[in-house]
Amino acid sequence: MAHPTRRWRGVTPWLFLLAPLVLLITFTYAPIVNMVAYSFTDWDGVSPGLHYTGAENYAELFTRSELFEVFFVSGYYLAASVVQIAAALYFATVLSFNVRFRNFFKGVLFFPYLINGVAIGFVFLYFFQDGGTLDAILGLVGYDGDRAWLGTPISANVSLAGVSVWRYMGLNFVLFLGAIQSIPGELYEAAEIDGANRWQQFRHIIAPGIRPVLSLSVILSVSGSLSVFEIPYIMTGGATGTETFVIQTVKLAFQFNKTGLASAAAVVLLLIILAVTWVQRRLVPDDKVDLV
Amino acid sequence: MTRRTVARALVYLSLVLATLVVFLPLAVVFLTSLKTSGEMADDSGALTLPDDPLNFSNYVTAFQDGRMLSAFGNTAIILVFAIGGTILIGSMTAYAIDRFRFRFRKLVLALFLVAALVPGVTTQVATFQIVNSVGMFDSLWAPIALYMGTDIVSIYIFLQFVRSIPVSLDESARLDGANAFTVYRKIIFPLLKPAIATVVIVKGINVYNDFYIPFLYMPSEDLGVISTSLFRFKGPFGAHWETISAGAILVIAPTLVVFLLLQRFIYNGFTRGATK
Numbered sequence: 200m201a202h203p204t205r206r207w208r209g210v211t212p213w214l215f216l217l218a219p220l221v222l223l224i225t226f227t228y229a230p231i232v233n234m235v236a237y238s239f240t241d242w243d244g245v246s247p248g249l250h251y252t253g254a255e256n257y258a259e260l261f262t263r264s265e266l267f268e269v270f271f272v273s274g275y276y277l278a279a280s281v282v283q284i285a286a287a288l289y290f291a292t293v294l295s296f297n298v299r300f301r302n303f304f305k306g307v308l309f310f311p312y313l314i315n316g317v318a319i320g321f322v323f324l325y326f327f328q329d330g331g332t333l334d335a336i337l338g339l340v341g342y343d344g345d346r347a348w349l350g351t352p353i354s355a356n357v358s359l360a361g362v363s364v365w366r367y368m369g370l371n372f373v374l375f376l377g378a379i380q381s382i383p384g385e386l387y388e389a390a391e392i393d394g395a396n397r398w399q400q401f402r403h404i405i406a407p408g409i410r411p412v413l414s415l416s417v418i419l420s421v422s423g424s425l426s427v428f429e430i431p432y433i434m435t436g437g438a439t440g441t442e443t444f445v446i447q448t449v450k451l452a453f454q455f456n457k458t459g460l461a462s463a464a465a466v467v468l469l470l471i472i473l474a475v476t477w478v479q480r481r482l483v484p485d486d487k488v489d490l491v
Numbered sequence: 492m493t494r495r496t497v498a499r500a501l502v503y504l505s506l507v508l509a510t511l512v513v514f515l516p517l518a519v520v521f522l523t524s525l526k527t528s529g530e531m532a533d534d535s536g537a538l539t540l541p542d543d544p545l546n547f548s549n550y551v552t553a554f555q556d557g558r559m560l561s562a563f564g565n566t567a568i569i570l571v572f573a574i575g576g577t578i579l580i581g582s583m584t585a586y587a588i589d590r591f592r593f594r595f596r597k598l599v600l601a602l603f604l605v606a607a608l609v610p611g612v613t614t615q616v617a618t619f620q621i622v623n624s625v626g627m628f629d630s631l632w633a634p635i636a637l638y639m640g641t642d643i644v645s646i647y648i649f650l651q652f653v654r655s656i657p658v659s660l661d662e663s664a665r666l667d668g669a670n671a672f673t674v675y676r677k678i679i680f681p682l683l684k685p686a687i688a689t690v691v692i693v694k695g696i697n698v699y700n701d702f703y704i705p706f707l708y709m710p711s712e713d714l715g716v717i718s719t720s721l722f723r724f725k726g727p728f729g730a731h732w733e734t735i736s737a738g739a740i741l742v743i744a745p746t747l748v749v750f751l752l753l754q755r756f757i758y759n760g761f762t763r764g765a766t767k
Contacts, residue, residue, distance in 0.1 A: 209594075211671045215587035216599060219580045222640030225625075226618060227606045234617035244620070290509065293502050306754060307510050313746050313757070315700045317721045318739040322520045325537070325732055332519040335537040365512070370761065377762045397498075426612045429702055433722060445612050452616045453707070461616045469613040476608055 231469075237462035244458035256463035266464070269444045272356060272431075273424045276443075279360035280420035283368045287416075288409075291375035292401055305376065312369035320433030323362045324349075352440030359431050359441055366430070367423070371416045378409040418479040422472045444468055517743070524549050524736035531733050549737035556727070557738050561713065562720035566699060569634050569716060574694050576639030578687055585649035586675050590661060607643035615707060622708060633708035634716075638698055644764050645690045652686040653679060692753065692760040699746070717742050 238256055240249045260266050290308055294301055311319070326332040327348035334346065349355040386404050395403070428445040431437060437446040444464070452461035523531070525541035527548070553559055588600055611618075618637070619628075627633040660682075661674050669677065702718040709716070715723065721742055724735045750757060 212587040212591035212593045212596075215583040215671075215675070219584040219646075220599070220602075222580065222636070223602060223606060225621060226637055226640040227609060227614070228602070229621055230614040230617035231609065233620065234614055237617060289505075293506070298502070298506070302754075304506050304510065305758075306750070307513050309758070310747070310750060311513055312761075313696055313700075313750055315718060315721070315742045315746065316702050317718045318742045321721070321724070321735050321739045322516050325520055325523065325736065326516045328732075330537065332516055332537045335519075336515070338536070339538070365516075373758055374762060377758070422610060426610055428612060433702070448616065449707075452619070458616060458620075465613045465616050469609065472610055472613070473608060 234462045234465055234469075237459050238466045239463075240459045242459045243456040244452065245456065252459070256460045257467070259460060260463055260467060266447070269442050269447050270425075272441060272443050273427065275356040275360040276363055276424035276427050277421065279364050280367075280424055283364045284371055284413075284416055284420065286364070287368050287371035287375055288413075290372050291379055291409075292405060294376060295379040295405070296397075305373075308372050309369035311366050312373075314366070316366075316429040317433055319362065319366055320430060323358075323365075323430075324434050327358050349435060349439065349441075355435060355439045355441050359434060362430050362434070363427070374412045374416060375409055378412040379405055382408040414479060414482075418476060421475050425468060425472060425475075520736045521740055523732055524740045526733050528731065528733060531731075549733045550741065552734050553724075553738040553741055557724055557734070558712070558715060558720055559717070559738065559741055562715045562717045565631065565714060566716040568631055569638070570695060570698055572631075572635045573638035573698050574691055576635065577642050577645050577694055578690055580639055581642070581645040581649040581690065582653075582680060582683055582686075583675070584646050585653040586679050589650060589653045590658070590674075590679075603643055603646055606641075607647070611637075611641060612703065615703070619707060627708075629709055629711050629714065631709070631714060634698075634701075634704045637704055637708070638694070638701075642694065645694065648686050648689055648763060649683065652683050656682050688756060689760040689763055692756055693764040696746070696749075696757075 236249070239251060239253060241252045241255070242249055290304075294305055298304070328334075329347060333348060337343075347354075348358050382404060387400060390400050390404060426445050427443045428449070431441045431443055432446050432449075435441045437443070437450070445468075448461050448464045448468070451457045451464065519537050522539075522541055523537070525544055525546050527542070527546060530539075530542060584603070588596065588603075622628050622633050622637070627636060656679060660678050664674050664678055700718065702722065705714075705716045705719045706722070709719065712723070721738050724738050
């Protein structure tokens with residue numbers, strides 16, 4: 200009699216896991232396997248047979264400079280994320296002390312992170328437009344003359360990276376603020392009694408306390424900079440030298456039907472992001488990963 | 492003493508500047524949404540106030556010609572199914588992994604953990620083929636299935652919560668004759684409310700804002716969600732910034748309302764979602 204119930208015991212967890220595993224395998228693992236397979240073919244995404252071409256796609260990716268140039272655009276976003284993290288750290292530190300209207304400022308700094316990306320794209324298209332918000336503000340301060348902010352590659356990329364800071368700074372800020380506020384208050388009091396100034400409090404109490412969150416933010420920024428899509432796609436469509444790696448991949452796959460080449464590009468991006476994550480895990484061992 | 496005062500003044504100055512940087516671009520778009528096309532044409536500058544602050548005609552245009560009503564409807568359907576599905580999937584996975592010891596348990600857990608490292612943007616080239624082959628392309632089911640099937644962060648959140656529920660609760664129910672499904676439904680699930688609240692908020696905002704997935708998988712105009720419908724303003728309303736602005740404000744307004752009402756939950760939710 201004990202036998203059938205035990206067998207049921209073994210089946211029960213799988214009943215709960217059936218749907219989640221089917222979804223996980225269908226939409227995460229099967230695509231990865233297929234993508235690697237496509238990357239060695241010249242498939243166009245429609246024809247029934249796959250034609251194996253070896254590492255040709257990878258060779259094309261690394262030798263045709265215009266395909267690889269898009270990585271330089273990531274540099275703008277990477278630089279922007281340094282600014283973004285620095286600003287987030289500054290505001291989180293400042294607002295962790297006693298400041299008037301603290302909740303108001305916290306809300307204002309965080310809110311952009313919640314806004315729809317397409318809406319942000321349009322808001323800033325108008326902002327950078329000829330005679331738009333930015334020109335009007337500069338006009339108030341005395342700088343006259345219309346500028347095509349999105350007109351040259353450098354200016355356009357800097358502008359778009361600026362939009363990205365505007366949009367994402369709030370998340371870093373709230374993460375830092377949460378980490379700072381979880382530091383016990385007695386530490387500050389003790390430091391204050393010992394005569395430590397604000398900078399010393401930052402260096403010796405706050406900085407160590409936010410190290411894990413800081414390293415998380417760095418990794419998110421690096422992988423985020425490599426996979427930028429929404430802001431440039433919505434605002435410029437990748438024109439005037441603002442095309443990013445993901446925009447290029449989407450165009451290759453869905454406009455030019457080069458599924459094979461696009462897959463190779465996506466595999467390269469995936470490997471880079473996994474490598475970055477791995478390096479970060481090695482540099483900053485995360486003692487909170489204890490889910491097993 | 493004076494140095495402290497100066498430092499304090501500089502701090503407030505920086506906060507006020509940051510507030511302006513956040514507000515000005517949004518405020519100008521709001522002002523623009525209240526202007527008439529005539530006002531836009533006479534080149535009075537972006538910072539001028541609208542002649543009639545109660546001119547909502549651009550909003551009417553955005554709603555009618557921009558198909559924003561059906562966009563909000565589609566987004567609402569996707570939200571309900573995707574969030575409901577995510578909660579079920581996440582809580583079931585967490586319950587099975589935390590409360591049972593079975594063969595390949597570690598492998599299953601590893602599959603979920605590793606999947607969290609793979610950014611969704613990179614695999615869409617191949618995901619597209621799968622979605623297409625199961626016939627979900629260009630239907631509301633594509634985003635629903637992708638949103639609920641690829642959300643590993645929610646599974647993490649549920650896993651942490653299930654672990655904090657004492658096993659003795661399950662055991663006493665088992666002694667009263669409850670089976671695994673009753674334990675899940677009557678004991679575990681009701682105790683997961685805080686986790687569910689977190690997932691509803693984070694997931695809700697992410698789905699509401701997502702552009703990439705609906706853009707790739709639902710090209711039909713009838714299937715526009717708010718992101719894609721707003722994106723389509725670019726064509727027909729090309730130079731009509733007053734209409735585009737009204738559309739953008741229509742999309743931002745619900746977010747603002749939700750944020751003002753649920754501030755604390757939203758901060759907690761995103762902190763929890765990002766750090767795990």
